[in-house]
Amino acid sequence: MMKPALKSRTPEDLRGWFESRHQPRYRVDQLLEWTYRRWADCFETMSNLPKNLRRDLDESFDLNSVTAADVREETDGTRKTLYRLRDGESIETVWIPSPKRLTVCLSTQVGCPIGCPFCASGEGGFIRNLSPDEIVDQAIHESAREGRAPSHVVVMGVGEPLLNYENLMAALSALNAPWGMGIGARRITSSTCGIVPGIRRLSKEGKQWNLSVSLHAPDGETRASLVPAENRYPLEDVLEACRMYRDRTGRQVTLEYTLLRGVNDSPGQAAQLASISRELDVKVNLIPYNPVDPLPYRRPDEGAVETFVKAVEAGRGKITVRREKGGSIDAACGQLRLRRG
Numbered sequence: 001m002m003k004p005a006l007k008s009r010t011p012e013d014l015r016g017w018f019e020s021r022h023q024p025r026y027r028v029d030q031l032l033e034w035t036y037r038r039w040a041d042c043f044e045t046m047s048n049l050p051k052n053l054r055r056d057l058d059e060s061f062d063l064n065s066v067t068a069a070d071v072r073e074e075t076d077g078t079r080k081t082l083y084r085l086r087d088g089e090s091i092e093t094v095w096i097p098s099p100k101r102l103t104v105c106l107s108t109q110v111g112c113p114i115g116c117p118f119c120a121s122g123e124g125g126f127i128r129n130l131s132p133d134e135i136v137d138q139a140i141h142e143s144a145r146e147g148r149a150p151s152h153v154v155v156m157g158v159g160e161p162l163l164n165y166e167n168l169m170a171a172l173s174a175l176n177a178p179w180g181m182g183i184g185a186r187r188i189t190s191s192t193c194g195i196v197p198g199i200r201r202l203s204k205e206g207k208q209w210n211l212s213v214s215l216h217a218p219d220g221e222t223r224a225s226l227v228p229a230e231n232r233y234p235l236e237d238v239l240e241a242c243r244m245y246r247d248r249t250g251r252q253v254t255l256e257y258t259l260l261r262g263v264n265d266s267p268g269q270a271a272q273l274a275s276i277s278r279e280l281d282v283k284v285n286l287i288p289y290n291p292v293d294p295l296p297y298r299r300p301d302e303g304a305v306e307t308f309v310k311a312v313e314a315g316r317g318k319i320t321v322r323r324e325k326g327g328s329i330d331a332a333c334g335q336l337r338l339r340r341g
Contacts, residue, residue, distance in 0.1 A: 108155060120292040129163075185208040
């Protein structure tokens with residue numbers, strides 16, 4: 001029988017377990033320190049815990065929910081890891097170093113239920129949600145391999161985070177809390193393709209998470225060709241939910257916009273996007289398309305990207321172009337996928 005996952009337990013859960021074994025409360029703090037700050041991969045290494053307690057913990061809990069199966073790295077240090085899960089399924093995680101930050105990009109589901117036609121993540125279909133420990137363990141294992149914790153977390157890997165809401169919240173709590181990894185809420189970003197109920201719910205959490213919404217088109221007709229109907233909400237509702245999130249949290253929402261040649265890169269679309277940015281006071285993060293074989297979409301050339309940016313700026317929109325990292329190892333935005341090999 002599979003043991004309960006330690007990283008899916010709250011400190012309150014663990015205190016109850018320790019009290020039932022007549023262990024002092026400070027032992028819980030020691031366990032959490034080893035788990036989230038020292039990234040222990042087995043209970044035996046927790047040297048300041050009594051041997052009999054380490055044995056009981058090992059018999060009662062599973063400490064690791066992921067195992068690295070394949071690692072690919074670029075010369076700039078960007079690294080993509082294929083993690084095998086306990087049931088044999090797999091996910092991909094990306095470590096992204098830069099001069100001013102260390103970012104880990106986490107997956108939240110095995111496969112993706114959205115199925116955007118230009119993105120690799122939905123190619124293999126949707127299998128299941130990740131549990132809180134499977135989400136957190138990606139950051140833990142990346143930290144252990146690197147020998148340092150990330151400064152920033154982006155939940156932008158495989159899956160739609162807001163369709164795994166409860167597990168996402170539990171994972172973000174462990175990443176953020178003083179008893180967990182202690183990463184500041186303003187350094188944690190969750191993405192969504194525009195799941196309106198999830199955005200509204202997130203706005204009421206009272207947290208300072210950053211929100212990134214994958215818009216990809218400034219009009220309903222084009223967006224309908226890029227986001228399948230099952231999980232597509234009306235553009236007006238998505239934008240209103242973004243406004244609600246900004247008003248309730250005080251955090252500026254980012255709109256992700258994958259630029260596809262001949263699809264959403266016209267001057268008229270740039271003007272519409274500028275209007276949305278200006279009226280909602282949101283920043284646009286422009287992502288020139290990262291090619292995915294054998295999908296038919298193409299990346300605009302640099303001149304077309306520059307023209308689009310200038311058109312948005314001319315309309316007083318706020319826009320930046322995301323610097324591509326991980327393209328040579330299929331780790332760039334839109335290239336992560338469900339892999340079983």
